[in-house]
Amino acid sequence: LIGAALEAAADADAVKAARRFAFAHRENIYRAGALSRRVLQLTETFPVLALAIYGEHWKVRTYGARNAEPLSSHERLWIWDAEEDLRLRKSEAIKLVVAGARLRDVAGAMGIPMALRHIRPGVAHLATEVLCRHPELLRAMPDTVPSSRIWLRVVPWAHNRVSTEFAEWAARQVPQIPGSLNHVGGVLGDIADWVRAGMPPNSLLGERPIQAGRQFVVRPFTPSMSLKTAMTLSADWHEAVANNLDGPNSSFPDPWYPPARLGDYEILPIEDAASLYREGTAMHHCVGTYGDAVQRGDLYIYSIRHNGDRVATLALGRHNGRAYLVQIRGPCNTDSPKPIVATVQRWLCAQKPLPPRGVLPATDAEWSAA
Amino acid sequence: MKCDPEAGPMPVELLRDGRGLYGIGVSDLFDFEAVAWSCGIEPEPYTFERPPGSLILRPDGLPDSTPRGAVLQKIAGGFRRGPFMRTHEEQLRRFIHHEALNRAALLWPPPQDSPSDGGLRTRYSRYAIAASITVCDNFLSTSSIT
Numbered sequence: 434l435i436g437a438a439l440e441a442a443a444d445a446d447a448v449k450a451a452r453r454f455a456f457a458h459r460e461n462i463y464r465a466g467a468l469s470r471r472v473l474q475l476t477e478t479f480p481v482l483a484l485a486i487y488g489e490h491w492k493v494r495t496y497g498a499r500n501a502e503p504l505s506s507h508e509r510l511w512i513w514d515a516e517e518d519l520r521l522r523k524s525e526a527i528k529l530v531v532a533g534a535r536l537r538d539v540a541g542a543m544g545i546p547m548a549l550r551h552i553r554p555g556v557a558h559l560a561t562e563v564l565c566r567h568p569e570l571l572r573a574m575p576d577t578v579p580s581s582r583i584w585l586r587v588v589p590w591a592h593n594r595v596s597t598e599f600a601e602w603a604a605r606q607v608p609q610i611p612g613s614l615n616h617v618g619g620v621l622g623d624i625a626d627w628v629r630a631g632m633p634p635n636s637l638l639g640e641r642p643i644q645a646g647r648q649f650v651v652r653p654f655t656p657s658m659s660l661k662t663a664m665t666l667s668a669d670w671h672e673a674v675a676n677n678l679d680g681p682n683s684s685f686p687d688p689w690y691p692p693a694r695l696g697d698y699e700i701l702p703i704e705d706a707a708s709l710y711r712e713g714t715a716m717h718h719c720v721g722t723y724g725d726a727v728q729r730g731d732l733y734i735y736s737i738r739h740n741g742d743r744v745a746t747l748a749l750g751r752h753n754g755r756a757y758l759v760q761i762r763g764p765c766n767t768d769s770p771k772p773i774v775a776t777v778q779r780w781l782c783a784q785k786p787l788p789p790r791g792v793l794p795a796t797d798a799e800w801s802a803a
Numbered sequence: 804m805k806c807d808p809e810a811g812p813m814p815v816e817l818l819r820d821g822r823g824l825y826g827i828g829v830s831d832l833f834d835f836e837a838v839a840w841s842c843g844i845e846p847e848p849y850t851f852e853r854p855p856g857s858l859i860l861r862p863d864g865l866p867d868s869t870p871r872g873a874v875l876q877k878i879a880g881g882f883r884r885g886p887f888m889r890t891h892e893e894q895l896r897r898f899i900h901h902e903a904l905n906r907a908a909l910l911w912p913p914p915q916d917s918p919s920d921g922g923l924r925t926r927y928s929r930y931a932i933a934a935s936i937t938v939c940d941n942f943l944s945t946s947s948i949t
Binding site: 434436438439447459463467468 | 815817823824826827858866870872873876877886890892
C-alpha cells in the first residue's frame, strides 16, 4: 500500500530528496520540498541549512552542568528568548528561501557558516552549533558517510568535554582510529580523561575539572602529538592511576564464587577497585563505575578470559539467595557471543545458593557445605 | 492491487477524493470510536485501539495535515525492535496485523493471564502467529503495508 500511495500521490522529487536524510527528519523535508522547488534545491546544495530551517532538530542547546541543577528564572528567560529568536530566524530564512535569496544570505539568517554545506544529508542531523562556532574543524572531516557519522559525533563531544584545542587534535586523529562508534568513542574517552587530568583547571570547558591522577601525568598533552603517542601516554596514565588506587574504597568483599575454568574459558572474580578499573579501561565499557554496587554486596563482577585474553565482563546480582546474570558484555559494550553466554549460564546453574550478606565461607569445604 | 472479496473491508486503505489518491490511512469503518458515537453509544475510554492518523502525501493536502514521523518508504515490519519501530508506517502495519488477529478469532489486545491458566499467553501468542499466517494469509497479502 505504501508503495502505491507514494507512487500515485507523492511528489517524486521531494520523496527522493527526503530519503537522503535520516528517518526522523524525512517527513519534514518532504513536506517542505513538495511545496517549493527552491527547498529541493536547498536540500541539494546545503542539507544542514535545509534541516535547520524545516526540521525540528535545530534547537537551542545549553552547555556544561546547566541540566544538573534546576534552572533559575534568569536561565529560563534566556532559553525562552533564545527559542523565540530561533523561531524568528526560521521564519526569516523561510521567506528568503521562497524569495530566491542568495544561499549566503539564508545561511546568515540562521547563523550557520557556509562551511557546513559540505556535510551530507544522511549525517546533516549530527551537525551542532560547536561546528557553527568552529567551522575550521570541518577541514578534517572524512568524505564517506559512515566515517563522517562517527566523526560528527565524537569531535563536538571532544570540544565540550575538554577544549577546542583537543577537538582540533581529535578532528585530525579520529579518522585514523578504526572500528565502530563505540570503539572510537571509548578510545577518545580514555585519551580525554588523561588530557583533562593534565590540564590546568581553568582551561577546561563546561564540566568541573578532574584533579584525580594529575600527579601521574608525566608528559601533558600537546596538539602536535601523534595518535600513537597520545594513546601510549594515556594507557600509561590509566595504569598508574589504577596501581595507586588505595584506601577503604578500593577493597571489595570476598568473591561470591571462586574462580573457575570451563573449557577454554576462565571466569575470574574482580577483587579490588584497581582490577575493576583496569577491566573497564581494557574493555572500553562502564564497569569501572560499578565499584560502589560491588562494595554494597548488590553485584559481583567477573572477568571472562579466553586463553588469557579478556573477552567479556560478567555482572552477577543476587535475589532470594540466588545469584543471577545481570549482564554480560564484550568489548565496547557489545553483546557477548552465544558460546560465552551459554558457558556462563552453565557455570552459574552449577553454583550453590549464596549465603546471607556479609557471611561468606572461607574454605572450599565451607563452600561445599553452603 | 489484488482484492479478495471474501476478506472483508480493509483496515488500512488508500485515501481518495475527487482529484484522485491523496494518502493512506485507516478506513472509516475501523474507527470504532467514531462508529460508536454515530450510533449514539458512548464507549468507555480506551475501549478501542486508537487508530493511527492518516498519512497525507499529495502536496495540496500537506498544509492542512500534521507530520507523523513517516519514513516514506516500504518497511520491514513484524519485529518489536528495529529501525522502523517508531515510524508512522509501522503503526499502520501494526493496525493491519491486529485486525488480522481479530479476524482469526484471536482477540487483540489478548485477554489478561489469570493465575490458573499457566502459560496461556505463550500458547496464545504461538497460535496467533500460526493462525494469522494461515487464516489471514490472503488478507495480509492484499493489505500489507510492506
